[in-house]
Amino acid sequence: MSAPGLDPTFIALPYRKLADAALSRARDFGVTHADFRFERVRYQDLEVRDGVLQDASEHVDLGFAVRVIHNGAWGFASGIRLTTDDAIRIAEEAVQVAQVAAGMTRREIVLAPEPAYDDATWVSAYEVNPFDVPTAEKSALLIGWTNRLREHDAVEHASASLQQVQENKFYADLTGTATTQQRIRLQPHFEAMGSHPTSGVFDSMASIAPPVGRGWEFLTGDLYDWDAELAEVPALLEEKLAAPSVESGTYDLVIHPSNLWLTIHESVGHATELDRAMGYEANYAGTSFATPDKLGSLQYGSPAMNVTGDRTVEHGLATIGYDDEGVATQQWDIVRDGVLVGYQLDRPIAGRSPELAGPDGRSNGCAYADSPGHIPIQRMANVSLQPADDGPSTEELIGRVERGLYVVGDKSWSIDMQRFNFQFTGQRFFRIEDGKLAGQVRDAAYQATTTDFWNSLEAVGGPRTWQLNGAFNCGKAQPGQVASVSHGAPTSLFRGVRILNTTEESGQ
Amino acid sequence: MMTTPQDLVEHALAASRSTNCIVIARVSTSANLRWANNTLTTNGVMHGGTFTVIAFHERRDGIATGSVTGSATTKDQVSALVESADSAAQIATPAEDAQPLTEAAAASGWAERPAETSIGVFADFAPQLGEVFQRAEAADRVHYGFVAHDVVTTYVGSTTGLRLRHSQPTGHFGATGKTADLASSAWVGGATRDFSDVSAHDLDDVLAQRLGWARRRVDLPAGRYDTILPPTAVADLAIYAYWEAGARVAHEGQSVFSRRGGGTRIGDRIADPRVHLFSDPSYAGLECEPHVVAASSSNTSSVFDNGIPLDRTDWIRGGELAALHQTRHSAAMTGQPVTPAIDNLVLSVDGGEGDVNDLVAGTERGLLLTCLWYIREVDPQNLLLTGLTRDGVYLIENGEVTGAVNNYRFNESPVELLNRFSHASATAPALSREWGEDYFSRTAMPALRVPDFNMSSVSQAQ
Numbered sequence: 001m002s003a004p005g006l007d008p009t010f011i012a013l014p015y016r017k018l019a020d021a022a023l024s025r026a027r028d029f030g031v032t033h034a035d036f037r038f039e040r041v042r043y044q045d046l047e048v049r050d051g052v053l054q055d056a057s058e059h060v061d062l063g064f065a066v067r068v069i070h071n072g073a074w075g076f077a078s079g080i081r082l083t084t085d086d087a088i089r090i091a092e093e094a095v096q097v098a099q100v101a102a103g104m105t106r107r108e109i110v111l112a113p114e115p116a117y118d119d120a121t122w123v124s125a126y127e128v129n130p131f132d133v134p135t136a137e138k139s140a141l142l143i144g145w146t147n148r149l150r151e152h153d154a155v156e157h158a159s160a161s162l163q164q165v166q167e168n169k170f171y172a173d174l175t176g177t178a179t180t181q182q183r184i185r186l187q188p189h190f191e192a193m194g195s196h197p198t199s200g201v202f203d204s205m206a207s208i209a210p211p212v213g214r215g216w217e218f219l220t221g222d223l224y225d226w227d228a229e230l231a232e233v234p235a236l237l238e239e240k241l242a243a244p245s246v247e248s249g250t251y252d253l254v255i256h257p258s259n260l261w262l263t264i265h266e267s268v269g270h271a272t273e274l275d276r277a278m279g280y281e282a283n284y285a286g287t288s289f290a291t292p293d294k295l296g297s298l299q300y301g302s303p304a305m306n307v308t309g310d311r312t313v314e315h316g317l318a319t320i321g322y323d324d325e326g327v328a329t330q331q332w333d334i335v336r337d338g339v340l341v342g343y344q345l346d347r348p349i350a351g352r353s354p355e356l357a358g359p360d361g362r363s364n365g366c367a368y369a370d371s372p373g374h375i376p377i378q379r380m381a382n383v384s385l386q387p388a389d390d391g392p393s394t395e396e397l398i399g400r401v402e403r404g405l406y407v408v409g410d411k412s413w414s415i416d417m418q419r420f421n422f423q424f425t426g427q428r429f430f431r432i433e434d435g436k437l438a439g440q441v442r443d444a445a446y447q448a449t450t451t452d453f454w455n456s457l458e459a460v461g462g463p464r465t466w467q468l469n470g471a472f473n474c475g476k477a478q479p480g481q482v483a484s485v486s487h488g489a490p491t492s493l494f495r496g497v498r499i500l501n502t503t504e505e506s507g508q
Numbered sequence: 509m510m511t512t513p514q515d516l517v518e519h520a521l522a523a524s525r526s527t528n529c530i531v532i533a534r535v536s537t538s539a540n541l542r543w544a545n546n547t548l549t550t551n552g553v554m555h556g557g558t559f560t561v562i563a564f565h566e567r568r569d570g571i572a573t574g575s576v577t578g579s580a581t582t583k584d585q586v587s588a589l590v591e592s593a594d595s596a597a598q599i600a601t602p603a604e605d606a607q608p609l610t611e612a613a614a615a616s617g618w619a620e621r622p623a624e625t626s627i628g629v630f631a632d633f634a635p636q637l638g639e640v641f642q643r644a645e646a647a648d649r650v651h652y653g654f655v656a657h658d659v660v661t662t663y664v665g666s667t668t669g670l671r672l673r674h675s676q677p678t679g680h681f682g683a684t685g686k687t688a689d690l691a692s693s694a695w696v697g698g699a700t701r702d703f704s705d706v707s708a709h710d711l712d713d714v715l716a717q718r719l720g721w722a723r724r725r726v727d728l729p730a731g732r733y734d735t736i737l738p739p740t741a742v743a744d745l746a747i748y749a750y751w752e753a754g755a756r757v758a759h760e761g762q763s764v765f766s767r768r769g770g771g772t773r774i775g776d777r778i779a780d781p782r783v784h785l786f787s788d789p790s791y792a793g794l795e796c797e798p799h800v801v802a803a804s805s806s807n808t809s810s811v812f813d814n815g816i817p818l819d820r821t822d823w824i825r826g827g828e829l830a831a832l833h834q835t836r837h838s839a840a841m842t843g844q845p846v847t848p849a850i851d852n853l854v855l856s857v858d859g860g861e862g863d864v865n866d867l868v869a870g871t872e873r874g875l876l877l878t879c880l881w882y883i884r885e886v887d888p889q890n891l892l893l894t895g896l897t898r899d900g901v902y903l904i905e906n907g908e909v910t911g912a913v914n915n916y917r918f919n920e921s922p923v924e925l926l927n928r929f930s931h932a933s934a935t936a937p938a939l940s941r942e943w944g945e946d947y948f949s950r951t952a953m954p955a956l957r958v959p960d961f962n963m964s965s966v967s968q969a970q
Contacts, residue, residue: 056600281544416898505919
């Protein structure tokens with residue numbers, strides 16, 4: 001697939017002039033590091049309910065930031081006035097912040113080494129920029145989806161949405177690196193809602209389509225079978241509204257990638273962020289049980305578990321050429337044959353612990369800031385569970401289960417502050433009886449401790465079961481930042497997982 | 509000379525080609541310090557702002573709108589936003605929430621400059637923090653934390669005469685302390701408008717006391733416990749219920765506030781008769797925007813409603829559901845008064861007095877929580893939420909804290925809890941641990957004692 005080039009309206013912005021002014025001013029103060037990041041991030045959100053467009057608002061985040069290390073401390077400042085005077089003022093403010101910070105910085109900031117990249121460019125793989133498609137055409141598609149869903153008697157209300165992002169970043173630092181990059185991503189969604197005519201139970205059934213690092217072609221081409229899912233969802237909703245409540249207990253689970261991605265995200269992705277494992281997020285989402293002393297020895301899961309981190313997979317939401325610290329992106333192992341073998345890193349964390357870093361003590365390129373006004377921190381790579389080369393199909397995995405559940409689509413998620421105890425629900429829980437699907441059940445949630453769960457992994461599916469799913473809304477850090485990330489997974493079989501009945505949990 | 513936000517608003521209104529236009533200019537500065545492992549980690553000062561142009565295009569079949577937001581600081585950038593909004597409105601379908609725009613509400617202070625903050629807001633706090641790091645290290649405590657101060661000034665102007673200005677300071681602090689072996693964890697946090705009332709030494713004292721409580725460790729199994737939720741934990745749960753209080757979704761049968769068979773539960777008793785839940789833009793210490801500001805429309809907001817004045821609104825009065833979040837559009841749909849969402853929330857209980865310590869003193873055996881985390885909806889029908897305790901669950905025996913207990917995953921509904929609590933303290937300002945920093949910082953809550961709080965399973969997190 002050939003990708004379009006950099007957006008000329010971004011290239012026309014004065015980022016090189018501002019970078020020169022800011023970096024030159026920072027150099028005047030004798031800083032040991034300075035970088036300049038200029039971003040324009042375009043968003044458009046479309047919201048449709050019951051055949052009516054509710055919102056088609058657009059948002060552009062445009063600005064720049066200067067980050068310095070001075071007297072061993074970080075200083076950061078950002079602004080939105082695109083003049084050289086302001087670039088200089090913001091550089092001075094960053095130095096001033098570092099001066100205030102130095103009195104409280106008891107451990108000098110050290111960056112892991114990285115080669116310089118002279119004027120590199122990178123553009124993500126897509127065919128049609130969704131911002132080039134008329135809003136009326138995009139709205140009409142979503143309106144049509146909700147109208148189609150509502151044709152079914154079980155559907156009382158239907159909603160559809162499309163989030164679109166075009167992200168342009170320019171980065172330059174005092175070592176001579178300069179990168180200019182562009183990414184496109186979008187998140188389509190639809191949901192049908194209804195209630196049971198006699199019991200009064202209400203519920204919803206949502207699309208399991210993933211968010212993707214692709215363009216408008218994802219909505220109109222044959223990359224995803226929208227027709228089939230639009231036809232299937234109302235009937236699935238009708239079946240769910242009439243389904244029996246699950247009997248709580250222990251079940252074998254066959255989990256589809258549309259659900260398993262989120263369990264990977266929470267129990268492996270966040271748990272193997274080295275900044276988190278070292279306590280940097282302790283006051284926010286917490287730390288990790290997967291501490292550095294366990295690297296190379298922790299039996300995270302069964303030998304069937306192999307997890308990689310990457311920022312390179314085509315169409316991945318965390319995929320990019322260079323991170324927000326000028327590091328060329330990579331792929332590496334996080335769990336190999338069930339054992340913890342790697343972490344996700346940025347330059348200050350790799351610089352602090354070179355023994356835990358990649359080859360030559362380098363960062364593996366996970367720095368990211370969600371806007372020009374925020375500080376880059378270590379954010380999640382595409383963390384993915386690998387399929388078995390000659391692994392089974394989904395049907396074969398279901399066929400191995402005598403009494404179990406087949407879980408499809410994500411819904412509710414929650415995990416504790418050290419990534420031990422989690423609880424997930426799903427869009428669809430199907431009973432498995434004697435190796436065959438036997439209709440949906442309601443009110444199910446699976447609850448486990450991370451290492452127990454992954455050690456109960458009996459088998460992963462083959463490459464044909466592997467799918468890339470993900471999210472636009474991963475939160476981390478203070479002040480809070482949001483990142484998009486993909487997770488690939490094959491359909492997988494877990495033995496003996498605790499299933500809750502959520503109605504019983506509520507005491508009703 | 510720099511172009512002022514007011515100049516940019518007037519420029520946009522003059523440049524608009526649409527039937528009407530509303531402009532929302534937000535100018536912000538924020539400063540923060542973050543620390544971990546007894547040293548500063550990241551910190552910064554951010555200057556930002558957004559400029560929203562909403563175009564209203566009146567035509568035979570209705571009114572179509574276009575809303576475009578950018579980081580505009582020059583007239584040229586504003587002109588481009590106006591052009592985009594006008595174009596979007598021209599091709600949009602008619603808005604279902606169309607209503608007459610609010611007219612000619614001009615508040616005093618329109619001409620005033622945006623208020624600002626700077627790293628200087630921490631002039632007293634920062635040196636104290638440096639001292640606390642040394643003190644903590646000497647006492648085998650490890651500190652992690654974050655303080656932030658934001659000031660946002662919002663200007664709303666319209667071709668129908670709105671000229672409104674509001675300046676909103678928002679500050680919060682949170683500190684986590686751990687023992688050097690990382691086996692025990694404690695937290696303290698709150699909201700402030702200007703940091704004049706925040707002392708790093710005081711935070712350290714609270715953490716030291718709580719880590720002291722944890723010297724005795726008691727492992728308890730999952731189950732239902734007599735549990736005291738401090739105001740911060742009550743805020744965690746009450747905010748979730750508040751976010752789910754949209755009138756349209758309730759009316760359409762998809763929330764805990766839906767009446768089986770159709771319509772909303774407004775008028776039904778949903779909580780203990782002593783319970784009152786309300787918002788008030790002028791509530792002392794929690795002052796917030798006193799008029800509607802909406803950059804886009806949704807189930808619970810309407811761009812047509814910009815400028816509507818906001819007054820105290822009771823959501824639950826005497827245990828009865830009194831109102832849900834309305835736009836004028838949803839109010840017409842549900843046959844209820846126009847009660848838009850407001851950016852603060854107060855829960856009070858008749859007869860509630862004292863504070864969390866008084867509830868502890870009156871408890872023979874139970875649990876005292878610090879705060880909750882990772883709260884997510886499990887079942888919208890009864891608003892069953894799951895989540896975890898964190899950074900300190902303490903055992904109460906004979907009215908005193910006697911040790912620390914393991915953490916738990918809970919499954920509970922805030923609506924059910926407002927029926928089942930046995931005791932409440934007086935209402936006091938409290939910052940929700942999970943939602944306070946990023947989404948909703950202005951809350952005042954009582955502590956609640958719940959005789960049978962559902963701790964679904966044990967969490968090994970320490």
